[in-house]
Amino acid sequence: MNISKIRQIMIEDNIIFSFSGMISQDVVDFLIQGISKQLENDGNDKTTVRSMFTITIEMLQNIMSYSNSKVIENGTNYSSDGIVVIGFNEEKQKYYVVSSNEINPEDKEKLINKIDLVNSLDSQELRKLLRDKLRSAEDKHDRGAGVGFIEMAKRSTEKLEYRFEEINGKVYFYFKAFI
Amino acid sequence: MNNLLIEKTTDTPLIDFNIESGIFKIEGKSYPENTFEIYAPIKEWLKNYFEETTNTKTIINIELVYLNSSSLKAYFDMFDIFEKAHENGHELEINWYYESDDDIMEETGEDFADDFADLNITLHTID
Numbered sequence: 001m002n003i004s005k006i007r008q009i010m011i012e013d014n015i016i017f018s019f020s021g022m023i024s025q026d027v028v029d030f031l032i033q034g035i036s037k038q039l040e041n042d043g044n045d046k047t048t049v050r051s052m053f054t055i056t057i058e059m060l061q062n063i064m065s066y067s068n069s070k071v072i073e074n075g076t077n078y079s080s081d082g083i084v085v086i087g088f089n090e091e092k093q094k095y096y097v098v099s100s101n102e103i104n105p106e107d108k109e110k111l112i113n114k115i116d117l118v119n120s121l122d123s124q125e126l127r128k129l130l131r132d133k134l135r136s137a138e139d140k141h142d143r144g145a146g147v148g149f150i151e152m153a154k155r156s157t158e159k160l161e162y163r164f165e166e167i168n169g170k171v172y173f174y175f176k177a178f179i
Numbered sequence: 180m181n182n183l184l185i186e187k188t189t190d191t192p193l194i195d196f197n198i199e200s201g202i203f204k205i206e207g208k209s210y211p212e213n214t215f216e217i218y219a220p221i222k223e224w225l226k227n228y229f230e231e232t233t234n235t236k237t238i239i240n241i242e243l244v245y246l247n248s249s250s251l252k253a254y255f256d257m258f259d260i261f262e263k264a265h266e267n268g269h270e271l272e273i274n275w276y277y278e279s280d281d282d283i284m285e286e287t288g289e290d291f292a293d294d295f296a297d298l299n300i301t302l303h304t305i306d
Contacts, residue, residue, distance in 0.1 A: 025212040029189045032210075046280055050245070054283070057210050057247050064212060077212065131290055134255040147248040155283070 016042075016095075017086040022071070022078040028060045035086060039095075051155040051179045052086070052095060058148040059099050059175065060084065065148075066111070066173065068102045089178070094157060098176040105171045108164060114146075115160050118153035126154050152177055180231060183224045191217060192243060196224065201234040209254075210247035218253035222260060229264040237269060242276040242305070243284065251287070258295045265298055272299055279304035 010018065017035055019027070035056060039049045060082075064070075067079030082101035089096055103111070121129060130150045153160060161176040180198070187193040192207030211217050239261070246254060265271055275291065277284035285302065292300040 025190070028210075028212070033189070046278075047282070050281065050283060053245060054247075061210075061212065061247065061249075127286065127290070130251075131294060134252055135294070147251060151248045151251075 013087055014090060015085055015087040018084070020083045021081060023060055023063050023067075023082050023084075024076050024078045025064075026076065028057060028064075031060065031084070032057055048095065048179060052097070054155045055097050055152050055177050055179060056084070056086070058152050059097055059177070062148055062175075063099060063101045066101070066103045066107050068104045068170070092178065095179040096176060097179070098174070100165075100172050100174045102170050103173045108171060108173075111162070111173060114149045115162050118149045119159045121153070123154065126150055130154075155179070180224075180227055183221065185221075194221060196228070198228070198232065198234070201232075201237045203237060203239045204242075205240070206242045208245040209243060209250035210245060211250070214247075214249035214253050218250075218256070222253075222256060225257065225260045229260070229267065229269055232269075235270060236272065237264075238272045238274070240274045240276065244278065244281070245284075246287065254291070255294075258291055258298070261298055262295050272301075274301050274303055276303050276305050279306055 009015070016038060017031075019031055021027070032053060036049055036053055039052055063082040063084075064077060064079045067082070069080040071078040080102050082099060084097065084099045086095065086097050088094070118126060118129075130147055133147050133150065149160070156177040156179065158178040163174045165172045165174060182198050183194060183196040185191070185194040187207040190208060190210045192205050192209050195204040195206075197203070241254075243254075261271055261273065275288035277288055285304075288300070288302045292298075292302065
């Protein structure tokens with residue numbers, strides 16, 4: 001394998017952080033601390049670091065929740081492979097977080113509905129939806145209260161982007177948020 | 180019953196509920212994966228405390244710098260327990276601390292104060 005190709009891509013696309021592999025909570029803890037430190041060292045304000053923190057955690061924990069195959073080893077949940085990349089978009093002068101992971105095709109509709117809903121709301125409507133959801137919490141998908149996308153939409157400076165890709169009969173969920 | 184003391188970890192806060200002083204402290208970040216399992220025993224402890232305590236007043240100091248979405252629900256449930264305790268005659272003083280430039284935690288505190296309007300919740304900034 002040619003690692004300089006990967007380096008070349010990272011330089012060209014202004015990628016500051018990338019991860020590919022099985023995701024567990026240990027990986028989340030490790031990545032999130034590394035990313036926060038790096039953004040702080042690069043002189044970013046606290047709001048940017050906090051927004052990055054929120055979006056990256058929700059994204060990673062989403063991958064764990066919606067992952068198609070899960071491995072449980074010594075009590076630790078590992079999701080199927082996910083890719084998470086953080087970069088800086090020169091044109092917009094904004095950081096972005098993007099992820100791709102295999103999902104259960106049955107979850108596709110659920111994801112579309114959740115993201116389309118939060119994308120259609122402004123910040124006050126998102127705040128209200130969050131409160132309504134917390135009060136009722138009828139959505140008990142896995143361990144979350146079904147409010148992860150609301151949190152990401154609140155912290156993102158643009159609409160959340162997503163698409164689904166089918167590769168060799170598997171469905172991959174591609175997701176991107178700007179900070 | 181015994182005091183509840185749970186040390187903070189990378190993704191869970193310090194929980195320090197002291198029965199003798201009637202001062203409860205929650206401090207740190209909360210973004211565990213298994214939020215429900217983490218908070219279920221804490222909620223259970225709180226319910227027992229409010230059933231058994233002879234304290235006339237309980238002070239709850241919450242200083243959280245970050246809550247993930249599933250933790251938000253856990254805290255909402257805890258405020259529910261506080262509200263029931265209040266309805267049953269317990270005097271509660273709840274202090275919500277947030278960093279002065281942290282809009283997100285300020286908003287979260289405001290929402291809790293609005294949603295649980297009968298509770299005595301005060302927001303404080305820390306620098």
